[in-house]
Amino acid sequence: MANDTRTRILETTALLLRQRGYHGTSLNDILSASGAPRGSLYFHFPGGKDQLVIEVTRDSVDQVTERLGAALAAERDPAVAVHHIYQAVGRMLEENQFTLGCPIAPVVLDSPTDVPELAELCRSAFEQWIGLLQQAFVRAGVPERRAHALALLVESSLEGLMVIARATRDRAPLLAVADEVAALIEGAVLSGVARQRADAAV
Template identity: 25%
Template sequence: MRSKTDSREKILNVAAMLFQLKGYNATGLNEILKVSGSPKGSLYYYFPNGKEELALEAIHLASTSIQARLQIVLDKYPNPIEAIQNLIKNIMEDFKKESKPIGFSISLIALETYLSSQPLREACSESFTDLQTMYVKKLVQSGIEKEIAKELGTFIQIIIEGAITVSLTHRSDEIFLTVSNQIKILLTPYLNNKI
């Protein structure tokens, strides 16, 4: 039974990686099978509804991984400015190593599928909302009023996703430094005398 689970997990992990790297449309099922080393019939055995079902689970897997990484950083630093700046630093270091959006963003699949697949759009939307909620929670814990924290959390999510996209496009990590500096300027007035 374990080998069946391992085979399914291999397919899912490879799909999550390829969807983050190449997008939904550019990733073929044969490529997923080849990279995962799985036999041809196994994909439809584990994912009987095909590519969209696989993509939904891959988005969930990637989102869970991204949230876990974010939670580690948020827990490590009591000050939300330090926490978010260190998150940006971690993304920047990963970017320097890989120059690929694997493990820190589902933006490519979100942009590619928002018009073509309602289930995939909703899964990506839920993932982005979960990340925003994590930022909001951290800001509220730091003493920021909930309504203001909601706006700030949304904005932080937007600028980090935007920084990832622009950095990949320019093949430069300088945008992360700009975002990191601006996070401090943005949040400091809200946190004075609260931490």
């Protein structure tokens, strides 16, 4: 029962954070939506709201990192992998009826600078995700500097497209950009491989 209550509090907080951000989610909101007594919340999370939000955000970041890493590892061609990622994000938005996007974007936009650990967690999350993309591009032959720029492009476009898709309640923008980004990555890979071969031939 105790574990069920703890899980319910965590799941409720995760949902509210994605909907309202850090400042828009109060302990009263969490207690009301989860049905947990206040004493249970402080029993499981003696640090209160900040401890709870940090734990939930860390778990969300870990989940996204795991899925992103698996998607990139599943395909030798990073252009194909990235195309699949855009499609998966579109499906996710449709499944939640365009009510939930990136799990940390609402927290970042809420500017939780008064909780340094939370701010650092969000910063490092984007660093991890961009790093995973960059590594996949480099493995395929894209030079380091361009791989980093492409990784930034993919991550930033996904974040922006989630907002557009939620506003329009349509995943079509994600699918349209997926084709363009995949073509760009494919071109970068071909260019990088050709350059490596030319250098090896010298």
